Amino acid sequence: MNWLTAEEALARLGTKPQTLYANVSRGRITARPDPDDPRKSLYRQDDVERLANRPQGRRPARTVAAESIAWGEPVLETSIATVADGRLLYRGQDAVTLAETATLGAVARLLWGSATEVDFAGRARARSPGMTAAYQAVAELAATDMPAAGRNRAVLLADAARTVSFLAGALAAPGTMPAHHRLAQQWGRPEAADPLRRALVLLAEHELNASTFAARVTASTGAPLSAAVLAGLAALSGPLHGTASQSMAGLVEAARRQGATLAIGAHLRQGNALPCFGHKLYPDGDVRAGALMAAFTLPPVFAELAEAGERLSGEKPNIDFALAALVGAYDLPADAPLQIFALARSVGWLAHALEQIETGTLIRPRARYVGTEPTR
Template sequence: MSDWIGRAHAMTQLGVRAQTLYAYVSRGWIGARPDPADPRRSLYAASDIDRLAARQKRPRKAGAIAAGAISWGEPSIPTRLSTIDRGRLIYRGEDAVALSATATLEEIAALLWEQAAPPHFAEADHGAFASPFAALADLAVAAPASLHRSPTQLGIDGARGVARLASGFGLPESDDPLHARLAAAWRVDATGADLLRQALVLIADHDLNASTFTVRVAASTGASIAACLLAGLATLSGPRHGAAGASLAMLVGQAERHGITAALDQWLAAGHELQAFGHMLYPQGDVRAVPLLDRLTLDPVMARLRDAVREVGGQPPNIDFALCALARALALPDDAPFVLFALGRSVGWVAHAIEQVTTGSLIRPRGRYDGAMPTAD
């Protein structure tokens, strides 16, 4: 047998889908290299495949299987919204990168929410809010529960929730699309506004990530759409999810002060992750980053950092790197990557909330107790 085998053969040997195979490669469990006959395809190390296949044949307890599904395991919740297949991000059967060439976030909302027309993310009357969290919390207090509401009604709730989130981020009120309102707030030109539009579309949804899973759990209880959005935003605020841009900004700052090599050495020695590079679902590179980076001229520090990381670990830039590069290129506020991520992803959160509510099922995993038990008398 050859030392290297194709994707279809590898999937058959392991009995997994492409997403799981890519995850195994990203974890370092399976070696991969470009196919000399077609560099667009990959070959996989047959010995690694055989070892994993043998391990999978060992009996596993139900609890271990369930635990594996929670952490980058096999897909476990049916959805028609988005998936990553063969390195492509798909929104309801359409290529997200292709959509990002011209679509607005509002048009993506209509697609994902299955609405007849793009929604307007603007409120006529609202107060001033100290933060986006406060804005959504204020709305959630009086918002109706999501149970027993039609998809059309839920779409109206979703539009109001996204509008309130935009208000919480300080966007000026307007009937213009969100990217145009961001451009006005950040004072960027038409080219910059179009980059913001594309970034929002590329961020809109991404399978069952941590914040989206949280949204679906909240929606499964019948919580209001505003409450679901608040749950998603709270999860996104965690440093292992939505704070990758801030992490990269810190690394870039160190690189500007101490040089690329010294900054990387110090960063890795401190045990920090290179969050803005590589992605478990994109072994060949994050396709969301490519269209943005193709339109940007990286400043010298970002360019050298990208090249240095490739030399150290071979990981290409991901969407978080692209958002940070975009913010630097347009001289945006420090929190711009997070704002873009939250506003773009809010459309996907609403879509998942609507889909989950319409299933009528409650998401309720079981815990595996590892604690002490009462002593026997």
């Protein structure tokens, strides 16, 4: 596979640098770090040629619409968050900087545009805390809460905080402490509180991924905010989404037995993509992973996997890798990444649900029927 520098790619495409980066972030051009200068990226020649040879002018509407649900042209506008120039921005503020000191409550206040502090305190203790309790708690709210449509922002913000509070109550120890302390206490790992705080901040929001989109579609019907969170939770349960970091378990096992280089080499030689390395939106590496892994000592097997993975695949560890390493470092429950993800991202789902409600529009796409012709 041949790789071009940015200058070469731009010369071939005849576009501005922004267009090149947009094509990378939409997955049309694969990028990887330049081995000679990791601050720069290289661009896959095949992808660049394909785009350069594309017919000029506007594409047919049916193509644009079909691509719109797969990293294509944006389908809606948002003021909540974006990934730009390799940085994750929450309302314009760098999430990595926020992660140094902020709590999930502070991020919720920022993302929801709340004038007052946001608090997820709760005294309820789930009989058996975990994901099943989380589903049950949010399902109960969704079945009984008031619809969001037609109610004002102040009551909706209260609903939003209550939904996260129920979720926190289902996953973490009860109390008035910030959520990261309650998770650390629930798992009997007080020393993990600070890395957990960072993880909650870094995972709170990530633009229109599948779970956020499901939440937003749900909110567009005027459904209760808790129903939007329930839809987000449902989508998060997929292996392509919230449970990605658990897909590394086999690799970690193999690395323990035979060393990271052999384990990753064997994995890649079977033609498998390397789980938990690389991210479409971050050609130069997922900034969230670096920010989280800076907060604790990587267990040796993860340090070796990170090094060997990057050396052999050209991709850096992503946030799913960092979560798996966090679990390894503090011996957290195997599904801790999903629990952290669910609690953190509920804040982002609610920000999008609130934004969608303000548009007052129903999300209702159409499908092209390609099935059996009607019988008469």
